Amino acid sequence: MTALLEVRHATRIFDGLVAVDDVSFTLAPGEILGLIGPNGAGKTTLISLISGTLAPSEGEILFQDEVINRLPAFRRARLGIGRTFQIMRPFPGLSVLDNVAVGALFGRDGGQAKLAKAREQARVSLEFVGLGKDIDKRADELGGPGRKRLELAKALAMQPKVLLCDEVMAGLNHVEIEEVIEIIRKVRDQGISILVIEHVIKAIKSLSDRLLVLHHGEKIADGTPEAVLANPIVIEAYLGKKRA
Numbered sequence: 001m002t003a004l005l006e007v008r009h010a011t012r013i014f015d016g017l018v019a020v021d022d023v024s025f026t027l028a029p030g031e032i033l034g035l036i037g038p039n040g041a042g043k044t045t046l047i048s049l050i051s052g053t054l055a056p057s058e059g060e061i062l063f064q065d066e067v068i069n070r071l072p073a074f075r076r077a078r079l080g081i082g083r084t085f086q087i088m089r090p091f092p093g094l095s096v097l098d099n100v101a102v103g104a105l106f107g108r109d110g111g112q113a114k115l116a117k118a119r120e121q122a123r124v125s126l127e128f129v130g131l132g133k134d135i136d137k138r139a140d141e142l143g144g145p146g147r148k149r150l151e152l153a154k155a156l157a158m159q160p161k162v163l164l165c166d167e168v169m170a171g172l173n174h175v176e177i178e179e180v181i182e183i184i185r186k187v188r189d190q191g192i193s194i195l196v197i198e199h200v201i202k203a204i205k206s207l208s209d210r211l212l213v214l215h216h217g218e219k220i221a222d223g224t225p226e227a228v229l230a231n232p233i234v235i236e237a238y239l240g241k242k243r244a
């Protein structure tokens with residue numbers, strides 16, 4: 001199986017700080033890849049390099065064997081790269097439906113989609129994430145869990161081939177986390193590949209086919225969830241160095 005997405009030696013430096021340091025990995029069609037690492041490890045930066053909100057200082061990003069890292073974010077969205085944002089920024093005064101329609105206009109049908117068609121796509125995505133009954137609410141009337149689902153619906157309305165999820169379970173209780181896990185599994189069952197950042201280890205372990213770990217911007221592990229979570233280097237990254 002060839003990779004759908006390939007990251008080759010990606011590096012991003014912010015004013016001398018190496019946030020992502022020579023990271024390489026692939027994402028296979030239909031795969032759920034979990035991305036973990038302590039706070040500040042470079043996870044969000046890595047997703048931004050893929051989605052195009054940030055440019056790599058070095059390295060390449062390939063999607064369906066094409067080098068895409070010089071394309072702006074909207075072009076990558078049209079190719080089929082969708083993402084959610086850790087810092088959510090819905091248009092508060094717009095309806096839930098229209099917030100998601102914006103995602104549809106930005107995504108794979110971008111440039112040609114008419115508003116009516118975008119709203120139709122938005123309805124499908126909102127139904128899919130369980131917000132079907134909230135479409136006429138204003139986005140700022142949704143609670144925290146609703147906003148996470150809204151963020152997912154926006155990304156799904158882009159009709160992505162790859163979905164990049166940045167902490168869509170943060171702040172949710174365990175029942176809500178289970179529900180989001182089910183949604184992500186259903187997304188994968190539609191043939192969409194997923195890269196998911198998550199701090200809740202139990203959730204990411206049950207969801208992911210493979211785990212990748214970042215620490216100080218470097219990839220320190222990549223393998224099955226069981227192997228990665230038992231890896232002493234990963235345990236040390238999370239718990240800090242043992243005192244002698």
Ligand SMILES: Nc1ncnc2c1ncn2[C@@H]1O[C@H](COP(=O)(O)OP(=O)(O)OP(=O)(O)O)[C@@H](O)[C@H]1O
Nearest residue numbers: 014017019037038039040041042043044045046086
């Ligand atoms: N736009 C930016 N300008 C300068 N430094 C940044 C910028 N974005 C991120 N950083 C720095 O890069 C490093 C990696 O940040 P990043 O947000 O990618 O980490 P993360 O793994 O997503 O962390 P968290 O788990 O807290 O979300 C951090 O030290 C952060 O302060």
Ligand SMILES: [Mg+2]
Nearest residue numbers: 043044045086
């Ligand atoms: Mg982050």
